[in-house]
Amino acid sequence: MRPRIRTLDWRQMGLTALAAAGALRGALANDLRPVAPPSPHYAPKARHLIKVFLTGGFSHVDTFDPKHALQRDKGKIVEGFNLRGVAQVPLLPSPFRFTPRGQSGLMVSELFPNLGSLADDLCVIRSLRTDIVEHFQAALAMHTGSATIPLPSMGAWLSYGLGTLNPNLPPFVVLCEHLPYGGSQVWDSNFLPPVHQGVRVIPGTDPIPNLQPAVKESSLRAMEARLLDDLNTRYADARPGDLAPPARTDSFRTARGMMEIAPQVLDFTSETAQTLDLYGVQPGDRASFAWQCLAARRLVENGVRTVEIIDSGATNNWDAHSNMQEHRPKAKRVDQALAALLVDLKRRGMLSSTLVAICTEFGRTPFDGGLGRNHWHRAFTCLLAGAGVKGGITHGVTDEYGIDVAENPCHVHDYHATILHLMGLDHERLTYRHAGRDYRLTDVAGNVVRGILA
C-alpha cells in the first residue's frame, strides 16, 4: 500500500505572481523549486536512476570481461606497473570460471551467479577508462566528473536538471553504510544550490538524521507545531513583500511531511515475504545490502529521483591487492540483492522507467606479481540496465589481456554523458554559471554512447 503523500505544489506558496515580477531571486529561487518543473532537454527514457557503486575497484577480467589469453599466456612478463611505478610483471589469469548466461550468452563469472541470470537485461560496457589510478581521485571522478577538485555530484546535477517527483523526500538519497574514498564530497552539491545535496541514509536504527521526533506524543508535537506555525505566520504576515519568511514557514510543513513519509518508505512491513526472500532481507534486518536494495526500490517508487547505494567503504572493499579470492565474499554480499532489485523493478513495471548503473572507480591489473591485482585505469567494466538501454549486450572491447581498450572506449565522461542522456538531459546543455563560467558534469568532454541505446 502506497503511503499517502501530501504533495506540496510550489504554486501554492503563492509565488507565481511575484516570480513574474522578477522578485524571485537568489538562493530563494533554487530552494523553493524542488518540485518546480525543470524540464528534460528531450523525452527521457528513465525517470529515476539507481546507482550502485562497488567501492575499491572490482576486477573486470574476473567478473564481466573474460580473457582467455591470460590463461594461455599465464606468467608471461609484460610491462605493467606496481604500486611504485613501471615494472615487469607477469600476467595473472582469473581464478573464476566464466559461463555464457541467458539467451544472449553474455559471459559472466561465477562471482555473480544471480546477477548473471539477468544477463539479458544487462548492458556490459567493457571499455571504461579513467584518468587517475588512485581510489580517492577515481571515486571522485566516477561521482563528480572531476578527479581532483571537488565539483557537484552527478546526483546533484540530476536534481538540478530535473527536479524531484516528491517534495517530501530529498531528490538525491545516498544509502551509505561506510564513507567511501573522498568522503561526503562524492555526493555533495558543491556550488549547486544546497537543495540538490545528496542526503546520506545510514542503514541501521536511525537512517535519516533528525527524522525521529524530539517529542514522542503526537498531540504534544501538534501543539508545538501549531505554535511555531502561528508565530512564524505572524512574523511573515507583518512583513509583506518578503518571500523568505513564508517559504521558511513552509519548510517546516514539508519537513513534517518527510517525517511521515520517510519512515514509511523505509518500513518494509507492507512487503511480501516473497519479496523479502527474493532480496535476502532477514527478519529484523535494517542494514544489510539486501535491505538497501529494497529501500532503493521503495525510494524510487516514492518519487526520489536518484538513489545511490555505496557498497562497502574506504576499507574492506573490492580493492583486492593480495588475492583475487577476496572478491568472493564481496560478490556474495551483493549478488543476490542486485539480481533481486532488477527482477523486482521489472515485475512492477518500473524497470522501463528506471536506469540502474552498477559501477566502480577503476578496474584491476591483468598482471600481478602475486595473486591479487593492482589498480587499473586504462580498462575496466561498468554496467547499465533498464530504461533505454539494450540488454544482453556488451559494448567496447579490450585487448586480449584486458590491459587497454581496443574498440569503442568509454571514458567516465562518456558514461556520465550517456546516463544524462537516458535521463533526458543533454550533458552539454546542463550547465551552471559559477565563478565566471559555465560548468557541467562532463567538463569539456563526454560523448553519448549511442550503440547501447535501445
Place this chain on the structure above:
Amino acid sequence: MTSLFLPWLILPAAFGAPTAPIDDSFFESRVRPTLIQHCFECHGQKNTRGGLRVDSREALLKGGDSGPALIPDKASESLLIQAIHRADSKRAMPPKAPLPAQAIDDLVTWVNAGAPWPAYQPVPARKTPPASFTNPLAPNSQPLAPALQIWLKADGTPWKNGQPIHVWEDSSGRGHDLVATAGARADGTGVPGTFVAKSDIAGFPAVRFGPTTGLGGNAATAPAILGDAEFTLVLVTRVRGTQGPPDGLLAGFGEPSGPANPGRARCAIIGINPQGGGKPVLVGGFGNDAAPTRRAGAPLLDGPPVILALTRTKGPLASSAQFWINGIPQGEWQGHTAIPDMARRPELGFFMGHARPWLRGFDGDVAEVILLNRALAAGERQGLEAHLSAKFRIPVAGPFPQKSDDKTETGDPAFQPKHWAFQPIRKPPIPGDSAGQENPIDRFIASGWKSKGLKPVGQADTSALIRRLYFDLTGLPPTPDEMERTLAALTPWNDREWSNLIDRLLDSPRYGERWGRHWLDVARYADTAGDNADYPIPEARLYRDYVIDAFQRDMPYDQFLREQLAGDILAAKNPAARYADQVAATGFLALSRRYATGPYEFWHLTLEDTIDTVGQAFLGLTLKCARCHDHKFDPATQNDYYALYGIFESTQYPWAGAEEFQSMKKPREHFVPLVPPTEVAALAAKQTKGDKNLDEATRRRGFPTTVPVAYAVQEGTPRPAVFQRSGEPEKPGPVVERGAPGFLAKSPLQIPAGESGRLQLAEWLTARDNPLTARVMVNRIWQHHFGKGLITTPNNFGTRGSAPSHPDLLDWLATTFQEKGWSIKAMHRLILTSKTWRLASVSNPSNTAIDPDNTYLWHHQRQRLDAEAIRDAMLAASDRLNLNRPGEHPFPPITAWGYSQHVQFKEFYPSLQRSVYLMTTRLQRHPFLALFDGPDTNATTGIRASSIVPAQALYLMNSPEVKTEAAAFAARLLRLPPENRARQAFLLAWQRPPSEDEEARARSFIAQYTQQADETAAWTAFCRTLLVSNAFFYLD
C-alpha cells in the same frame, strides 16, 4: 551568485506529437547550420534563386517568387517545409539530395514553435591569438635530427666533479668528438676542460674552460659543413671573462684547404671582444679577405647564463649571419676577417677555446653545444631555444607574451583594460548637497534614489536597529540588560549615542571573532589539509587566531595583506617585532589545498589553489582560469599565471602529512618555528631526553615538542617557473620570469636575488595605484553590512563579474579606505553611522516595482542569521556559551596518527565555544555549518548562500542538539518567578518583549502543554519554538 532557471517553451507541432522544448540554442545548433550548409549558397547573399533568401527571418517571411516561405506556427502551410518534404518534385529542396531526416524534423519543430530567430548577433569569435608558445624541440627530435652534426652535452655523462675532460663525445652519433688540445698537436693532447657537476649555469653540469683550455677536433672529425654552407650553432654557456685582446673565442669550425678550396682554409668562429664591451663577434669568414667585423650583440662577460644562437644562411657571410642571445636578435653581421696562417692549418675541425695556439681561450662554463648543417627557420630555432630554456631554466624571448604592454595579445577589442575595474581609483565629488545628509554615503545613495524615482523607507525601529547592529558587529545578540540600557539611551534617537554604541561593539573581543570569520571564508580556512586522508593540522588555529586578532586590533588592511603573503620575510627582516604573529600569518598560503598521499603530490594543483585564492581574495580575479589557456574573458594570460606560479614555487610550503605519513613513516616537513632560528636550539634543548614517546613525536612533528611551530611558509629555492602547456606539468614550455599580471603591473617586480618575490608581490598589491585591492576590500565590508556588495560578485571583479551598482560610491569608499590608512574599523564607522544602513527593512510595492532587487538600497535587506550566529545565539539564550578562546583542538596525539584514504580523519568535536572556533575539516563538511550554508572549506568563499531546505527544519525540530539548548534555556527561565518567564523568554530569544497578544499566547501554550506533560517539557517546547522561529532567524 545563482542563476535564474530559464523557462522552456513547450509548443505543439503540426506534424503530430508535441515537440521537445526549443530555445535560442536549438536554433543556433540545429536550424541555422542547416540553412547555412544546405541553403545559403543559392538563397543567400551571393545568389537569390527564385527571389528567395533564407538568411533572415524577415527574408523567409517575405519569401520569393512563390510567396512567403515561412508561416510561423504552421509548418504544414510553409513553403519551406513543403519544399524540404519534396512533395512536389518541382519544388523539392535541396535540389540534389534531400536533407537528413533529423534536419527536416528540426526545421518542422522550429517553424511550429514560431520560427524564433534570435535578434542578437552571436558574439564575434575571438580572433585567434598568435601561438602563445613554441613547441620545444630537442636537438635530436624531428625535424632537427637529420641536420644535427654535433651535439655536446655535459649532463647525462658519467663524469665526476673536477674530472678533466680529455674527450667530449658527440651525442649526435656522427662521431664529431672533441678532444683536449693545445697548440696544433695532431695527437690531440693538451689542456683539458674540467667537468663541474654544478656549474655557473644555474647549477647544471657543464665543462669548465679557462684561458688555456681548449677542445677541438681534427680534419677527420670535422663536421661536413663546407664552403658557403648554411649552419646553425647554439651554445648554452656562461662566460666569466676572456683572455685579453684580440678576441677570446668560444667556438668555431673550419674546413681545411682541399680540392674545393685549394690553398685556402675557411672557418667561422664566435668570439668575444672584451674591448668591445664583451660583446660577441663573428670572427673569420669563408674566405681569406680581411675586413672589419661589425660588433654587435649584448655583452656576455660576467652576465647570467645565456643561450647563444648563430645562424648563417646562404649568401655572402656578412649579410647573412644572424645572432641571438636568449632569443633576442642581436643584429646582422657585416664584413669578415681571415685568420692568418689558415692555409697552414688544415687540421681544423670543430673547436672551442684555446684549441690552437693562435686561438684565444675564454673563462667560462659550457653546458651544451649544438651544430646543425642548415639554417633553422625562426620557429625551429625558437623551438630549440624553448627546449634549452626549459632544461636550463634560462628565460628566453619567443612568440609568447612577455611584457606588460602586450595587452591586446588576443587582438580582440572586446576585452581590454577598458574594463572599469582596471581603471585607476578616482575620488569622485560627493553628489548632492549636504543639507540633512552629513554622511557622504547617504549623498551617493540618495542620488541613486533620485535617478530612479525611489522614495526610501524610514529609519528602522530602534530595538530592531540595536539587534541588527549587535549581530552585524559581534555575531551575538544583546543581552536583555544591554538591550534595555541601549534602548533607553537611544530613545529619543541620538546620533552620538549610536556612535558610542558602535565604538563599544568595535572594541568588544566579539567583534574580531565575527569579522575575522568573514575573512576566514575568503581564506578557505580549515583545520585539515585536504589530502586523501585529510590530515589534521593542529597548528592551523594559529592562523585563525591571527586573523581574529588582526581584525580586533584594526590592523591596517595593507599590512594584513602583506603579512599573509610575506610575513616570514618581514619577520626575518625584523625579528624583534611580532615574529610569531607574522610567521603564523602566512598560514594563508600554507593552507592551500593538498592532494593525494605523498608529500607535495600534484603540487601544481596546490599552487593553483594558491594563485586562485590570492587572485580572488585580493584582486577579485579568477586567475586560475589562465593555468591551461589564456583567460577567455579577462586579459590574464597563461604567461601571467606562470609568472605568479614561479613566486610560489620559490616558496617552501609545509607538509602536514597524508597517507604516506603512516605507510612510509614520512614525518611532517617544513613547519616553521614561531621563534627566530637563533632561538630554536635553546628551546629544542629543553626537551626531556630519552622519552621514547617524545622522541617519536619529535620525529613525526619535525621538531621537538618544546619548539612551537606554525603551519606557515618560508623562502624556498628562488627560480622562475616553467610554462606548462595546457596546464600540464609533463608538457613544459619555456621559462617565464616571475612577476605580477602583465595587464595590471606597470613595471616588472624587482625581486632581489635569493628571494621568492612574495614581498614584492604584496607590495604591488598594496600600492596606492593598484586599482583592485582597495575596491575589493571595501566591497566586502559593504557586503557584510548590507547583505550584498556594490558588486554582487565579491570574488570576481573581472569582465564576467557584475558591474558596480554605485561606481562613484565604490571609488569614493576605496579612496577613503586608503586615506584612512586602510582602517577597516574606520569604514565600519562610516557605513554604520549612515542613514542608509539604518533604513527599515519594510517593503514598499511602488519601490519594489521599480527596483525589486533593492540595488539602490531603498530599504535594508532582511537577512537570515548565518550558521555561526545561529549557533552562538542559541548558546547565548541557553546561557551555555563559553566565550573563552579555546586552545588546541582535542586531536589524537601525533604518535597515534595513522590516517589514510582508507581510514580518513573524520572527527567533529563538540564544543560550547563560539562557532568560529569549531574544528572544521576539508573532506567532510561540518554537519551544522554545512546545514546552514557554511563556507566551502576547499575553495575561497566570497559570499555564502542562504538556503531554506526541509533538512534544516528537521534538524531544528528534532535534533538532540537543539533540544539540549532549549532545555537549558527553559531551565534558565524556570528559575525565574512565573510571571516573568514569558517576557524574559522573548527578550533572550528575540531581544524584544512580547506583545500582549504574544504573552497571552505563550501563557495558554504553557498551560495546555503542562496539562498533558509537565512544566519543564512545556517550557522546553516553548523555548525550542522561539529558537527555531522566523523571528529568531531573521534580522529586521
